[in-house]
Amino acid sequence: MRIVFMGTPEFAVPSLEALLKSAHQIVGIVTQPDRPKGRGQSLSSPPVKLVAQREGLPLLQPLKIKTPDFLDALASWQPDLIAVTAFGRILHAPILNLPPMGCVNVHGSLLPKYRGAAPVQWAVINGETETGITTMLMDEGMDTGPILLQERIPILPEDTAGTLAPRLAVLGGRLLVETIAQLKAGTLAARQQDHAQATMAPLLKKEDGLLDWGMNAQALAHRVRGLSPWPGAYTFSGQERWNIWRAVALHEPAQDVPGTIAEVTKHSLKVATGNGTLELLEIQTANSKRMSVGQFLAGHRLTPGGRFGAVAN
RNA sequence: CGCGGGGUGGAGCAGCCUGGUAGCUCGUUGGGCUCAUAACCCAAAGGUCAGAGGUUCAAAUCCUCUCCCCGCAA
Numbered sequence: 001m002r003i004v005f006m007g008t009p010e011f012a013v014p015s016l017e018a019l020l021k022s023a024h025q026i027v028g029i030v031t032q033p034d035r036p037k038g039r040g041q042s043l044s045s046p047p048v049k050l051v052a053q054r055e056g057l058p059l060l061q062p063l064k065i066k067t068p069d070f071l072d073a074l075a076s077w078q079p080d081l082i083a084v085t086a087f088g089r090i091l092h093a094p095i096l097n098l099p100p101m102g103c104v105n106v107h108g109s110l111l112p113k114y115r116g117a118a119p120v121q122w123a124v125i126n127g128e129t130e131t132g133i134t135t136m137l138m139d140e141g142m143d144t145g146p147i148l149l150q151e152r153i154p155i156l157p158e159d160t161a162g163t164l165a166p167r168l169a170v171l172g173g174r175l176l177v178e179t180i181a182q183l184k185a186g187t188l189a190a191r192q193q194d195h196a197q198a199t200m201a202p203l204l205k206k207e208d209g210l211l212d213w214g215m216n217a218q219a220l221a222h223r224v225r226g227l228s229p230w231p232g233a234y235t236f237s238g239q240e241r242w243n244i245w246r247a248v249a250l251h252e253p254a255q256d257v258p259g260t261i262a263e264v265t266k267h268s269l270k271v272a273t274g275n276g277t278l279e280l281l282e283i284q285t286a287n288s289k290r291m292s293v294g295q296f297l298a299g300h301r302l303t304p305g306g307r308f309g310a311v312a313n
Numbered sequence: 314c315g316c317g318g319g320g321u322g323g324a325g326c327a328g329c330c331u332g333g334u335a336g337c338u339c340g341u342u343g344g345g346c347u348c349a350u351a352a353c354c355c356a357a358a359g360g361u362c363a364g365a366g367g368u369u370c371a372a373a374u375c376c377u378c379u380c381c382c383c384g385c386a387a
Contacts, residue, residue, distance in 0.1 A: 036387055041315060206386095241384085266339080267351075287318035287384050291325070298339045299326030 001184060004079040004099070006030040006087040008046045011120075011169045015085035015106050016051055018173030024180065028058045028077040032088055065089050074098055081183070083176055084138065088117075096138055103138040104179055106172040108165070110134060110150060112198035115143035120168060121161040122201035125226030127218070130154050131164075133172045135179040137190050144198075146190035149179045160228040206231045209243075213259035213309060217249035217276030235259070235308040237285075242308070245290050246282035253277070261306040267294040271308060 001024045005016050008031050019026055029052040037044040045053075052059040058077070062070045071094055074082075081101040084091070086108075096103050109119035111134040116122075123131040132152040139145040153171055155164060182188035209231040211220060224233040224247045233244045254272035256262055262277055263270040269280045284290035285300075 036315095038387090039315095039383090039385090041387075243384095284384085288325090289383060294339085295325050298324070299337085301326095301338085 001025065001080045001101075001180070002027045002078055003180070004028045004030065004074065004077055004082045005048075005085075006082060006091075007048045007085040008032045008088045009086055010047045011108065011165055011172075012085040012087070013047050013051055014166075014169040014173035015083065015176050016048060016173075018177045019083060020051075020055065022177050022180075026055075026057055027079060028060065028074070030060045030062065030074075030087070033061045033063055065095070066092055071095065071098070081180065083180070085172060085176070090140075090142065091138060093140060096140065101183060104148065104176065104183070105136050105138045105143070105145065106176050107134045107136065107143055108168045108172065109201065110152065111136060111143060111147060112193040112195060114201035115198055116201040117203035119201040120165050121204055121226045123226075124155060124159060124161050124164060125223050127222040128155055131168070133168055133175050135175050136193075144193060144195070146192050148183070148188055148190055149175050151175055158225075160225045162229040204231055209234050211235045211244065211308075213271070214274040217254075217273045217278045220273055220278050221247050221249040237306070237308055240286050242286075243284040243290065244280055244282075245284060247278050247280050250277040250279050256305075257307070259307050259309040261302060261304050261308070264297070264302045264304055266297060269293045269297065269302065 003019060003024045003026055005019060005026055006029070007013075007015060016026075016029070029048065031046045031048040031052070034043040034045050034049070036042065049059060049061070060070070060073055064070070074095065075098060079099045081099050082095070082103040083106070084103055085106040091103060107115075107119065108131070109115075109123060110130075110132045113119075114122055114131075120131070130152050132150060134150045135148040136143070136145040137148060151171060153167060179188070204227070209227050211223065211233050213220070213235070215223075220233075224244050227233040228245055233247075234241055235244065236242070250270065252270075254262065254275065254277050256272040258272055258274045260272045261269065262272045269283075271278045271280060280293055282290055282292055283296055285296070
């Protein structure tokens with residue numbers, strides 16, 4: 001089968017790799033344009049582009065999707081099917097209708113739960129113990145198309161969005177190939193999503209990382225995991241921004257105003273929350289690298305009673 | 314040339330402004346105490362102060378350049 005692959009970040013790479021190992025012919029790849037990144041402002045290539053170049057495959061990086069030029073280019077590849085994993089743009093009808101077998105999307109959640117751009121992060125933030133991959137036939141909505149295949153995967157207690165995403169991505173690749181095989185064989189029946197059960201997983205912004213100490217300790221711990229490695233959970237100590245990379249909720253009830261440093265020993269740092277105590281395990285201050293609380297406390301003197309919270313300005 | 318912070322024994326930091334004996338909290342090693350311990354006590358080892366040049370009687374500290382790391386912003 002002639003397949004066009006559309007995808008952009010690291011999460012999309014295993015999908016592409018899986019297709020490359022399959023018997024299908026990848027006739028073209030579409031990814032987002034190079035963008036300025038990093039400390040300088042140098043352009044960097046999306047991970048999918050690097051794979052395309054390695055394989056010497058035809059590549060498009062359209063600035064705009066809804067142009068006749070792009071549609072013509074796509075059509076010239078004559079795809080039977082378009083596979084989409086984390087491309088980063090909504091596809092409109094002219095593209096969706098182009099391939100005879102339709103557009104198949106790999107989504108990182110058990111749809112209809114967690115529709116949107118950040119399904120992995122939100123599943124962890126909400127303390128889910130399992131999530132999964134859904135393949136679906138795309139329509140014009142945001143992850144609203146009929147479901148093709150679905151497979152579950154556990155979320156481990158120590159999982160962050162950063163550790164969970166690669167496992168989901170690999171599963172996504174496997175399920176994508178399986179989905180295409182069954183579509184080709186005609187043994188797969190798409191079934192409509194139960195839209196009443198739908199929840200959203202909107203794109204995270206930097207500000208979403210700011211911790212609200214009024215929440216309960218368990219919810220904060222989940223948030224720290226779900227926001228790692230991006231955008232990162234953070235709070236303020238005075239004017240200084242501190243990232244919290246690992247934390248665990250304790251059963252000890254909070255005695256102080258939420259955000260108050262409740263206890264400091266040589267190796268531990270405990271903070272009062274709206275309900276319960278949060279022990280910080282790995283942190284990162286303004287211009288330093290992330291480090292364990294033990295390391296941090298070796299060089300910094302903290303005293304109980306200090307307050308974390310939003311910066312006042 | 315997007316903005317800013319930093320590089321000091323193995324780790325994390327102070328010292329720099331106002332040049333003049335290398336400091337703190339840990340870790341490591343040895344010893345002691347203890348039923349015991351990530352606890353406590355005693356002692357020891359371990360540093361070209363990122364690198365190069367300059368100023369000076371004297372540079373971790375002041376000046377110039379280079380390399381590397383980090384945060385913001387995207």
